[in-house]
Amino acid sequence: MESVICKQERALKARILTTIVLVVSIAGLFLTSEPLQVRVLFLIGALLVFGFSVSYKINKNFINQKLFSVFGIVLFEINLELEFPNYVSVYSGSFSVSNEWGAVSGIGTKERHEKFAVRFFTDNRKVTVYKTNKYKNAFSIANSLSELLDVEIYDATKL
Numbered sequence: 001m002e003s004v005i006c007k008q009e010r011a012l013k014a015r016i017l018t019t020i021v022l023v024v025s026i027a028g029l030f031l032t033s034e035p036l037q038v039r040v041l042f043l044i045g046a047l048l049v050f051g052f053s054v055s056y057k058i059n060k061n062f063i064n065q066k067l068f069s070v071f072g073i074v075l076f077e078i079n080l081e082l083e084f085p086n087y088v089s090v091y092s093g094s095f096s097v098s099n100e101w102g103a104v105s106g107i108g109t110k111e112r113h114e115k116f117a118v119r120f121f122t123d124n125r126k127v128t129v130y131k132t133n134k135y136k137n138a139f140s141i142a143n144s145l146s147e148l149l150d151v152e153i154y155d156a157t158k159l
Helices: 012-031 036-051 102-107 135-149
Strands: 003-007 052-059 064-070 073-080 087-098 110-122 125-132 152-155
Touching: 003 125, 003 135, 012 036, 036 052, 036 064, 052 073, 052 125, 052 135, 087 135, 110 135, 125 135, 135 152
Parallel strands: 087 152
Antiparallel strands: 003 052, 052 064, 064 073, 087 110, 110 125
């Protein structure tokens, strides 16, 4: 294994809003009298926003990337600066997710959810690389990262 992909989840309000925009654009494709080019461009824009995702790619050589994708197809990547961890931790807690982009901020800028997180710990510093609602997924990612980087896993959910 040469790398592990940690796909970041989007806020619930963002997922709901992008789904609504996609449904409206599909309905608009058939139900409006606007020029066809405008309807198709609106649908393409809605599909791009709906399928957009951000992932962290952690490599064995620890030259990491932040990937920006649409429906799993990487559009571009940037360098992701992380400190090499002393250990990987699986943690359970309440996390806030920001909704501060676009029209979603009009619905509210923060939401809190109970989630499981995978974190890198270096000395007393931590970086969250993955969050999910399912313990099994979090532990699987943590296990893969532990094997890839040859570091220990600390399961803080078992305290």
